[in-house]
Amino acid sequence: KNEVEQSPQNLTAQEGEFITINCSYSVGISALHWLQQHPGGGIVSLFMLSSGKKKHGRLIATINIQEKHSSLHITASHPRDSAVYICAVHLNRDDKIIFGKGTRLHILP
C-alpha cells in the first residue's frame, strides 16, 4: 500500500462544478503540499498545510491531522483548472518527501 493515496485518479466535470480531490496518508508528517502540474510539465505549489484550512481564490485546502487526510476543493471550476493535482507529504521521521500519484482533472466548457 502506498504511503500517500489520492482519489480519484481521474476526474472529468463540467465548468462551474465544485471539485473535491482527496489525499490520505499513513505516515507521520510535518507538512502536506498540494501541487498543480499543467500539460507541458511545470509544477506550481498551491498550498502548504500543517493544520487547519487555507484558501486562495477559488481553491481551498483542508487537513485533518488526526485522520491523516487532506482535501483540495475547487469552487466554480473552469477549463483552465484542467491539470494534474498532486499531494505530497513531508515526513517528520527523515525529512523525505513522498508524492501521491496525482489526480488528473479535466473541466469541460
Next chain:
Amino acid sequence: DSGVTQTPKHLITATGQRVTLRCSPRSGDLSVYWYQQSLDQGLQFLIQYYNGEERAKGNILERFSAQQFPDLHSELNLSSLELGDSALYFCASNPGTVFGGELFFGEGSRLTVL
C-alpha cells in the same frame, strides 16, 4: 516565474553517458530539492541540500550524485545512463527556515536517453 532556474531544458544523450543538470534556487533560498518524474513512477524525491549540506536522501541511485555549491546553486550528476533514466528532472527550492516550507519549482530538465 518561480525564480528557480534549471538548465538545460532538454537533453538527449546515449546510454552509458554522463550528464549534469543545474539548478539555481530563488534568491535567498537555502534549500534545494531534486525530483525525478517518469511516466511509470510519477514524482520521486531524490535528494535535498540545505546550505551546502545534504539534508535528506530519497530514492537516488548510486549512479546519481548531487552537490550544492557555496553560491547555493546545485548540480545533479547522472552517470552510466540507462534507457530507464529518461525522465523529467525537477529542482525546487525554499528558504529552509521553516521545516516543510512552500516549494518553488523550476521548469524541469527533460532527459532522453537513447
